[in-house]
Amino acid sequence: MASFKLLLLFGGLLSSLQAVLVSSEASVNPCCSFPCENGGVCVDDGDKYTCDCTRTGHYGVNCQKSSWSTWFKSLIAPSEQTKHFFLTHFNWFWWIVNNVAFIRNPLMRAVYFSRTDFIPVPHVYTSHHEYPTMEAHYNRSYFARTLPPVPKNCPTPFGVAGKKELPPAEEVANKFLKRGKFKTDHTNTSWLFMFFAQHFTHQFFKTIYHKPAFTWGNHGVDVSHIYGQDIERQNKLRSFKDGKLKSQMVNGEEWPPYLKDVDNVTMQYLPNTPEDQKFALGHPFYGMLPGLFMYAAIWLREHNRVCTILRKEHPHWEDERLYQAGKLIITGELIKIVIEDYVNHLANYNVKLKYNPELLFDSGFDYDNRIHVEFNHMYHWHPFSPDEFDVSGTTYTIDEFMYHPEIVVKHGMSSFVDSMSKGLCGKMSHHNHGKHTLDVGVEVIKHQRELRMQSFNNYRKHFGLKPYTSFEEMTDDPQMAAELQEIYGDVNAIDLYVGFFIEKGLTTSPFGITMIAFGAPFSLRGLLSNPVSSATYWKPSTFGGDVGFDIVKTATLEKLFCQNISGKCPLVTFTVPDSIARETRKVLAASAKDEL
Amino acid sequence: MASFKLLLLFGGLLSSLQAVLVSSEASVNPCCSFPCENGGVCVDDGDKYTCDCTRTGHYGVNCQKSSWSTWFKSLIAPSEQTKHFFLTHFNWFWWIVNNVAFIRNPLMRAVYFSRTDFIPVPHVYTSHHEYPTMEAHYNRSYFARTLPPVPKNCPTPFGVAGKKELPPAEEVANKFLKRGKFKTDHTNTSWLFMFFAQHFTHQFFKTIYHKPAFTWGNHGVDVSHIYGQDIERQNKLRSFKDGKLKSQMVNGEEWPPYLKDVDNVTMQYLPNTPEDQKFALGHPFYGMLPGLFMYAAIWLREHNRVCTILRKEHPHWEDERLYQAGKLIITGELIKIVIEDYVNHLANYNVKLKYNPELLFDSGFDYDNRIHVEFNHMYHWHPFSPDEFDVSGTTYTIDEFMYHPEIVVKHGMSSFVDSMSKGLCGKMSHHNHGKHTLDVGVEVIKHQRELRMQSFNNYRKHFGLKPYTSFEEMTDDPQMAAELQEIYGDVNAIDLYVGFFIEKGLTTSPFGITMIAFGAPFSLRGLLSNPVSSATYWKPSTFGGDVGFDIVKTATLEKLFCQNISGKCPLVTFTVPDSIARETRKVLAASAKDEL
Secondary structure (H helix, E strand, C coil), X not given: XXXXXXXXXXXXXXXXXXXXXXXCCCCCCHHHHCCCCCCCEEEEECCEEEEECCXXXXXXXXXXXXXXXXXXXXXXXCCHHHHHHHHCCCHHHHHHHHHCHHHHXXXXXXXXXXXXXXXXXXXXXXXXXCCCCCHHHHCCCECECCCCCCCCCCCECCXXXXXXXXXXXXXXXXXXXXXXXXXXXXCCEEHHXXXXXXXXXXXXXXXXXXXXXXXXXXXXXXXXXXXXXXHHHHHHHECCCCCCECCEEECCEEEXXXXXXXXXXXXXXXXXXXXXXCECCCCCCCCCCHHHHHHHHHHHHHHHHHHHHHHHHCCCCCHHHHHHHHHHHHHHHHHHHHHHHHHHHHHCCCCCCCCCHHHHCCCCCCCCXXXXXXXXXXXXXXXXXXXXXXXXCEEEEHHHHCCCCHHHHHHCHHHHHHHHHHCECECCCCCCECCCCHHHHHHHHHHHHHCCXXXXXXXXXXXXXXXXXXXXXXXXXXXXXXXXXXXXXXXXXXXXXXXXXXXXXXXXXXXXXXXXXXXXXXXXXXXXCCHHHCCCCCCHHHHCCHHHHHHHHCCXXXXXXXXXXXXXXXXXXXXXXXXXXXXXXXXXXXXXXXXX | CHHHHHHHHHHHHHHHHHHHHHCCCCCCCHHHHCCCCCCXXXXXXXXXXXXXXXXXXXXXXXXXXXXHHHHHHHHHCCCHHHHXXXXXXXXXXXXXXXXXXXXXXXXXXXXXXXXXXXXXXXXXXXXXXXCCCCHHHHCCCECECCCCCCXXXXXXXCECCCCCCCCCHHHHHHHHHECCCCCECCCCEEXXXXXXXXXXXXXXXXXXXXXXXXXXXXXXXXXXXXXXXCHHHHHHHXXXXXXXXXXXXXXXXXXXXXXXXXXXCCCCCCCCCCHHHCECCCCCCCCCCHHHHHHHHHHHHHHHHHHHHHHHHCCCCCHHHHHHHHHHHHHHHHHHHXXXXXXXXXXXXXXXXXXXXXXXXXXXXXXXXXXXHHHHHHCCCHHHCCCEEEECCEEEEHHHHCCCCHHHHHHCHHHHHHHHHHCEXXXXXXXXXXXXXXXXXXXXXXXXXXXCCCCHHHHHHHCCCCCCCCHHHHHCCHHHHHHHHHHHCCCCCCCHHHHHHHCCCCCCCCCCHHHHHHHHHHHHHHHHCCHHHCCCXXXXXXXXXXXXXXXXXXXXXXXXXXXXXXXXXXXXXXXXCHHHHHHHHHHHHHCCCCCC
């Protein structure tokens, strides 16, 4: 023990020495070593520091001592790992929970709070200040920041841990992220899910070009990807009749209008794209991939379908009122589908999450959501993407797929959706960023460094997980662990984004435990703090009466598609059926593109 | 009783007939008569309607029946009028309350909620939609709206009550608002208070020119009137040394810089104003009145004083950090002074309001404030303004005062503050808008009509007050009541803004009961939902440690001035001392400008 302390002292001396080497004039900021525990706030003061332990339930120089009540709570509260185990086992218990409302509701409420409490509001940090500012609250063009930036002028990029200089982002990406053989997701996630994720999140992940700390979005589920963000764009996409959006019929199906038929809507297409391959959509980037176009088109149909129903209910309502009520219903439907179809697939818990906003109405809740830059970075799920897409027997490379929304029109909605439901996503792991998206991964790593983001382990601590003590523990892969050790030098000094993918997987989810522990709080807070989830909005009159309210309360992914496709409904699922997935894996193995 | 019902029926027939006269084609929207009681939401459906009573605690066709628990609560809850009586009497009881923390704190918490509960969040209405929209939440350039607009195409401007055409705003203002003799405030409100109100509120009352439904502000106490709203303006006003703002010394005192000495800051001054009468301030309009300039200057001094203290505490902190911490401290000080000096003067209750944000931390609270257009209109307190200002023996007419900030510099801060503390405000009543501000009153009335604002009585209902049944009851002035009856025709059809001033006064406050019941909820919600009032900000480290936190927690109006004026401190008060007020009234009476 004594020798251990000596070692620590020696290590301390060494790092002081290092600090002196970094700058022979300024002393090292003591907050660089993140000495304050349990959420205490470090305030540097020359070479001294203080930890502000206010309301952390802890005290002591480093907020390391539990108050009596905190100690008692920690005795009875299970760890995040234990909770995860419990949530993914004991099927019989969860069957009861899922089916008995008076057990399910209080549990659901506890789940809501157990996640959203990880995101204390209002937000105090921006990417440009490692201390609270008024800017963080009032300057909404900033993405919010979960953990403050690493202080400036620390001995190493992650504070005091790791090497003085990080390996270049390109090198890290090539070594740990770049796809060799295409690996498929073991939970059979479908392309329909992947494109859902992309279409859903880009309504609020709207980074300002070359300014990664800033967003041009509305910080939440505002359905701007369907309708357009500002009033001007919305007006250009509206028909101003019966509340409906402009649309056109092609091959007997309803599609968004051609860009040429709409007045001056900015869209991103390649130069020289023929006019019948360019559509006008709510989001300027949604012509980029047929999967995004598919969702834009199906929501357009759903909006217009809902307006027809509302028009019948309220023959006297004017266009504006039908449009606004339609938009509220679509928002409610979207949230319902995200929680009950999407998040349930993603977490794959035995308890089925329910969208029941009323459970929060007695508690007081802050309905001002902010999008965190860390949430944005986490959501770069590019390993999901295969290298080519099969649509009803035609194979498209990514190059043939990109900027070709007309592929959906050509195959028809039904056939396209069917193919998306059968296509198998890539595994969310290391060595699985395809060649078309590897540069996106590199960019995220660069942005994280530019924004002085804290290390993977610091974020684990924030979300209630124990920091990993070694790369071996983190990866369960001795060879990769050795490489990581060589490149990064310290398990406390690894880029957050890289950490998500090198972390060992879970059998029950496409993601590792950190990505789940990290993503669920942001997701649930965003969804439950949406205005339609609030007591002032959540009532029949908001949605044009009981008919509209029922559409919201009974929405499912399957209905979204089936009610807007004439004829027989295609397969609509976020999970590729086992038999199809098996077949796909066989074919991939034969072509040596998957390791099986 | 039966004849009364017949009368009602007859009245109903009459108004139906009227409606038919208005438009022989469309039937009258039944929501025009505001049939839903107790906060129920009216949804029109041709000539039928439904009331959505969700979570109102009521049921029935018009939400007119109390649920059992609502009925029980109403039995034990005193009316707003009773509360007011209680709060302004029984001094001995309140002395105990004010001085015993364990009684005061739960009471203060109850007061906080009893007011802020009148402002349910998130907000559902804009001035352009009489029904909920996503716009109301996500389009922050809208002012929020407490009550929805009167439906379009109703028989009368206020729905069904009153005349088909309202008297012109100019006529109403001339008849009921225009000042004859200058009447002084019976509670001795000082000019220091009046300018405090103006300087404080214009940081968030920022109507977009000619678009009364919209604001260019940040919806709260963002101290933008001191520092500037966007980063660009802030940067132009910063010295970038020790966190301080640019300033200059004139006559041995610290003042804001001349406009010519600052790079391109937009300010509003008259053409041909000499350079030494134009200063660069946080808010473009604050050079308009010496009283606004006085507050801008004193806050500038306070910020720079605080930065000197912080610099001593944290010698290693860079300019940006000192600036941001200074700004947080100034925000905290401002809120403390507003609640404990300003609101206490305004309400004049026997219970002294305390700024104790911690009382809300266990309950959950929404920290996203919005400024309501009704709050903005209510705050047009122009009767406070006298026709001329006496500063240390020199009399300035309003024309001589306006756009002459250099008056403060000439007299010196101490002398100017002293005069502001001794100057007596006008009475907040009918017939007391001075000739320079009558047109502002006219404009507010016009805006209210343009925004289809509901009637005074409807707002009384919303804020828990009984609607007046006659103009006599409302005014306690038979002659004026008769005139109002002639002009408006119905006590349920009077402009909100006019109502505030013709309502009978209270002996204990400068305002009538409706203005108090109306203003307190908006004020308290705004102040308590400020980020610095939240659990994530309210801790020593946010304010640069205990020293800064103590500055916030012990701030007073008197200290704000006295710590920033060298030499003897002048009189600093929101209430003109009785002896001085008596003298002023005598002089006014002699010059026949006041009725005594």
